[in-house]
Structure formats: structure tokens, C-alpha cells
Amino acid sequence: MNGSGTATGRSTETEVELIQRRGNGLSPRQRWFSLAELILGSAIVIGHNVYHVIPNEVPILVVLGLISVRLRDGAWTAMGLRWPASWRRTVLFALGAAALRILLGALVIDPLTAHFWPPAVAPSGADQITGHVMVALRWLLIVWIFAAFGEEIGY
Structure with missing residues (x-):
């Protein structure tokens, strides 16, 4: 975290201590940027779920989330993505x-x-999965991208 660590690779400071020492670290400009992100994301979700003017909000939120992470930190670890221990x-x-x-x-x-x-009731197209490995893999990929990965980044 701050460069000081032990032989085991663990930091000598906890994350809480590091945050308290640094303060919250957001400038007024970053706070306004965060507010704009919140408003834009909320408008996209409401536009899809309430007014039905946006076909699917997940891909849009994923792209915006990735752009936001890139502008702020740029690392996958900022989103919690890292190799497991x-x-x-x-x-x-x-x-x-x-x-x-x-x-x-x-x-x-x-x-x-x-x-x-x-x-x-199973979704339409689910009956085509039985006995067709490629169809099953295609649906698995779609579910993983949208539900597992996309919504975690988007929301």
C-alpha cells in the first residue's frame, strides 16, 4: 500500500489506518466528477428500468465504469480484480x-x-441448450459477461 511491508508481503499499515493518515484524498474537482457519474449512472438506470428509452443499461454502465476507473486509478485492482491468494x-x-x-x-x-x-418459466431459447455444447457455451459466455462481470462493474 505505502511501500513498507514485511517479509510476508503484508503491509504494516491496515487499509483503515492508511486512509485515516491520508485523509479522504478527494479534491473538489473529483467530488464534482463523482457527482456527475452518479447522476449519469442514475439517469441511465432509470431510463432503462422506468422509462424504457435505453435498451440495456449494463453495457453502457460497464463502459462508463471502465472509463471512470481508468481516469481515476487505471488498475484492475481498483475494482477488486486481482489473482486470488x-x-x-x-x-x-x-x-x-x-x-x-x-x-x-x-x-x-x-x-x-x-x-x-x-x-x-425458462427464458426463450433455453430449450436449444440441451444436447448442444456450443449453444450452452455461448449462453454461458453471455451470462458471465452481462450478469457476473457487467453488473459488478456497472453497479
């Missing part, structure tokens, strides 16, 4: 979370919500 731990955590989500969905959530709502 342990790939094994990351993969095991992801597999455990996926298994838990599937089990809870099948055994708890679906039976509970069946009392209140009609059964979920």
Missing part, C-alpha cells in the same frame, strides 16, 4: 457455494415459493 481455496469455495445454492434451491426455496408463485 489461493486458487485451490477459491475453487473449493465456488464449488461449495454452487452446491449449497443448488441444494437450498431444490429442497427449501422451490417448495416454499411454490405456495406463493407459479413455477418458473
Whole structure:
């Protein structure tokens, strides 16, 4: 963080201490820029979700988010994107979370919500996935780009 570290690579200052020492560090110009970003982002989301004048806000917000990060810091780590400390731990955590989500969905959530709502309907085109690896990979790529990556950057 500030260049001083230990043999383990960990900083001697916590992030909180570093922020307190530096102050918040935003100039009035940066604050106005942040306000403009907030207003523009809000207008885009409202334009899509309320007034339906923008077809899909996620790609627009992703591009604006990447531009904002580039103008401010320029590093992927500013958005929290970095290599995990342990790939094994990351993969095991992801597999455990996926298994838990599937089990809870099948055994708890679906039976509970069946009392209140009609059964979920798959999106159009979902029937083409079964037995077609390339179609499945295409949809997986689309979901990862828009839902997993795009919305994390955009929102």
C-alpha cells in the first residue's frame, strides 16, 4: 500500500489506518466528477428500468465504469480484480457455494415459493441448450459477461 511491508508481503499499515493518515484524498474537482457519474449512472438506470428509452443499461454502465476507473486509478485492482491468494481455496469455495445454492434451491426455496408463485418459466431459447455444447457455451459466455462481470462493474 505505502511501500513498507514485511517479509510476508503484508503491509504494516491496515487499509483503515492508511486512509485515516491520508485523509479522504478527494479534491473538489473529483467530488464534482463523482457527482456527475452518479447522476449519469442514475439517469441511465432509470431510463432503462422506468422509462424504457435505453435498451440495456449494463453495457453502457460497464463502459462508463471502465472509463471512470481508468481516469481515476487505471488498475484492475481498483475494482477488486486481482489473482486470488489461493486458487485451490477459491475453487473449493465456488464449488461449495454452487452446491449449497443448488441444494437450498431444490429442497427449501422451490417448495416454499411454490405456495406463493407459479413455477418458473425458462427464458426463450433455453430449450436449444440441451444436447448442444456450443449453444450452452455461448449462453454461458453471455451470462458471465452481462450478469457476473457487467453488473459488478456497472453497479
